[in-house]
Amino acid sequence: MCIFTPKIQKMIDYEKELNESQLRAVTYCEGPSLVIAGAGSGKTRVLTYKIAYLLEHGYKPWNILALTFTNKAAREMRERITSQVGDDSVGLWMGTFHSIFARILRAEAATLGFTSNYTIYDAADQKSLLKSIIKEMELDDKVYKPASVAAQISNAKNQLILPDRYAANPAYLEADASRKMPKLHEIYSRYWKRCHQADAMDFDDLLVHTAELFNYYPDVLKRYADRFRYILVDEYQDTNYAQHYIIRQLTQQSQNVCVVGDDAQSIYSFRGARIDNILNFTKQFAGAQIFKLERNYRSTKTIVQAANSLIDKNKNQIHKEVFSENGEGERIPVIEAYSDLEESAIVAQRIRDLKRREQLNYSDIAILYRTNAQSRTFEETFRRENLPYRIYGGLSFYQRKEVKDIIAYFRLVLNPNDEEAFKRIINVPARGIGATTVGKIVDCANAQTVSLWNVLSNPELVGLNVNKGTLSKLYKFREMIAAWHELLDEQDAYVLGQQIVRESGLIAELFGDNTPEGMARQENVNELLTGLHDFVETVREEGGSDMGLRDFLAEVSLLSDLDTDDGDSEDKITLMTVHSAKGLEFDAVFVVGMERDLFPSQMSNTLSELEEERRLFYVAITRAKRHCVITHAKSRYRYGQTEMSNPSPFLKDLDDHYLDIQSSGVERPSMERSRVSINPVGNRGFSSVHRNSAEDGAPVFIRRSSTASSPVSSRTPVSSVRSSVPSSKSASSSPAQSGDLHAGSVIEHERFGIGDVLSVTGTGENTKAVVKFRHAGEKQLLLKFARFKIIS
DNA sequence: CCGATACGCATTTTT
């Protein structure tokens, strides 16, 4: 249904700015359409122009919904739309599946028995909760590995199979039984209930609950279907069943849906993506029009044709003929190295050549590999050869312990029923509420089927059996959280957040830790607070009012580490997995480690798995604009061993007309892996590089602090002094009476030596002292265990 | 609570 009332002055010359097939895709808006967008064919262009076109033809911004997979894609698209139509796009719903559905669910939460403050559990929360459930059921977590249980549950949810249906399906039960996990359905069911009890949803639940909402409440569905009169979906090849189902629900009536994607780039089936959604789109949406964008604007002819020759070997695909009108370009060098180490040296050499010959920046260059572990060799070599690089794919900012702790406080303050946040922080910083107490609270909560917080609210009512001292600590904790909770609507996220960090004692705990790690932690906390500040300021500047902690959390819980603001565009070589490279492009791309059992992965055996690996290779090659270089090594260091490796069978899939097959480029057969490298690059150094690169993944409103990382590598000396350890258990020192000890005492500890007692806290078993040792630094000693003599 | 030590295990990971 297109209403042709062009009331906005037409500013976009569609005929001129789009090619023929793009134009047809953009201007077709009568019913469902599928746009098959080959790599580099201007997919985002079509989407944004189409939205502009819809706006020009009678659709109001709020009638349009545009869904993406990543925040980054959503942001880019929004920017482009804004620059095209300006304020005319205000009110447009554009975002990731998860963020849009999360928003809908906040509005409709009550209908489903949640509150609008519900928590979004991340993967770690999910695993942690599953772990507790497995433990409570007294199952062996060697058999019921939380990770695989989580995967199984996620799988079910992606197919909209809820616990009841799961348990009622003999096929699932048998499959689980044969996998030695007959209780899986019960874990699933308990997990489901616990999430509900905690007023929490995991990522998959955001889809599941939206589907349920629309399923069971037709009036609600109608409201949204009426509102979203036109829906556009990006990267349709990556949708799972649940997403596909929701799109169908919403568009059943209007039939106004345009999905864009490339089946050849479907590489996330292990996350539940179903390539069939795009392959069978025309069956699911009767009368759907198909448009194919086959002109590649990105790469040279050679690269495009080589990629075509590769993907041609896949059976399961939509036929298309991607072509390029760019120059022929050079053939793709396929280089065999002696070892992984030499492979990296060859790549380094080539990078230097390229840079010299073509004036490329480092940031125009990417190294793409199948597994993260492969980054190491390149790090080592680039570091040694002073090539600047940046690795993607470490811990994201929000996954660091100290940041997670603070976020957990925020979460609990907003949603006191949040079980995982509760468990995480009830004893952080240590306040004498240990595992035993938490265990009792959990048991109690389970027995009464209430949340942990409910137990804390009425400990006597639910018969929580703890001693008086513990109870008063619990009360104190409860009051603290409750007091902040009261301030949620009064104070902005920054003010309240700061208050929480201060009053909780988190700051105090961190303060004084002058180790490099401690300093880094403090910096992270500061960065988070700065982020809070920026968030509030941004909202304020934009004239909004949603600047509370709940708004901050809503935003933050759906951010990932790839949502980098990257305001600082330092000139560095990009190192990343092929998966993370999807959607990106570089002048020069090195696809490394093209070996059997590595790429394709040794885990991929079935035809469809192999086809997915082939698509992955296709994605890798098509990232390159002008130079694509493929390397493989004859031997590779893996799991502490040097293994022989053969070239990837995929290399034979490439038409060698486009290849330039070379043997080793650099003659360095004698190159050896040095156990101790010359420069201070210990393992710690590596991991700190990882941490730093992850820091680059801070979201838009987190201002990057310039952490000059000097990986102070405390290389452990080769332990040759092992024998001196068994110190005679000196009979003289024994656990002392806590009564004898007070602040100001001086003690001599069996291992730490002389130290001054700074404070003594706790009672009975839990009494502990903070002692500053003259040589060993500050320690907390549990007096029950500590072995020392009181000197004065 | 914290640190040392042992043990098992090891793809990819948009949210």
Added chain:
DNA sequence: TGCGTATCGG
């Protein structure tokens, strides 16, 4: 190999 986690001991 080397990491993340479980476990134990002070």
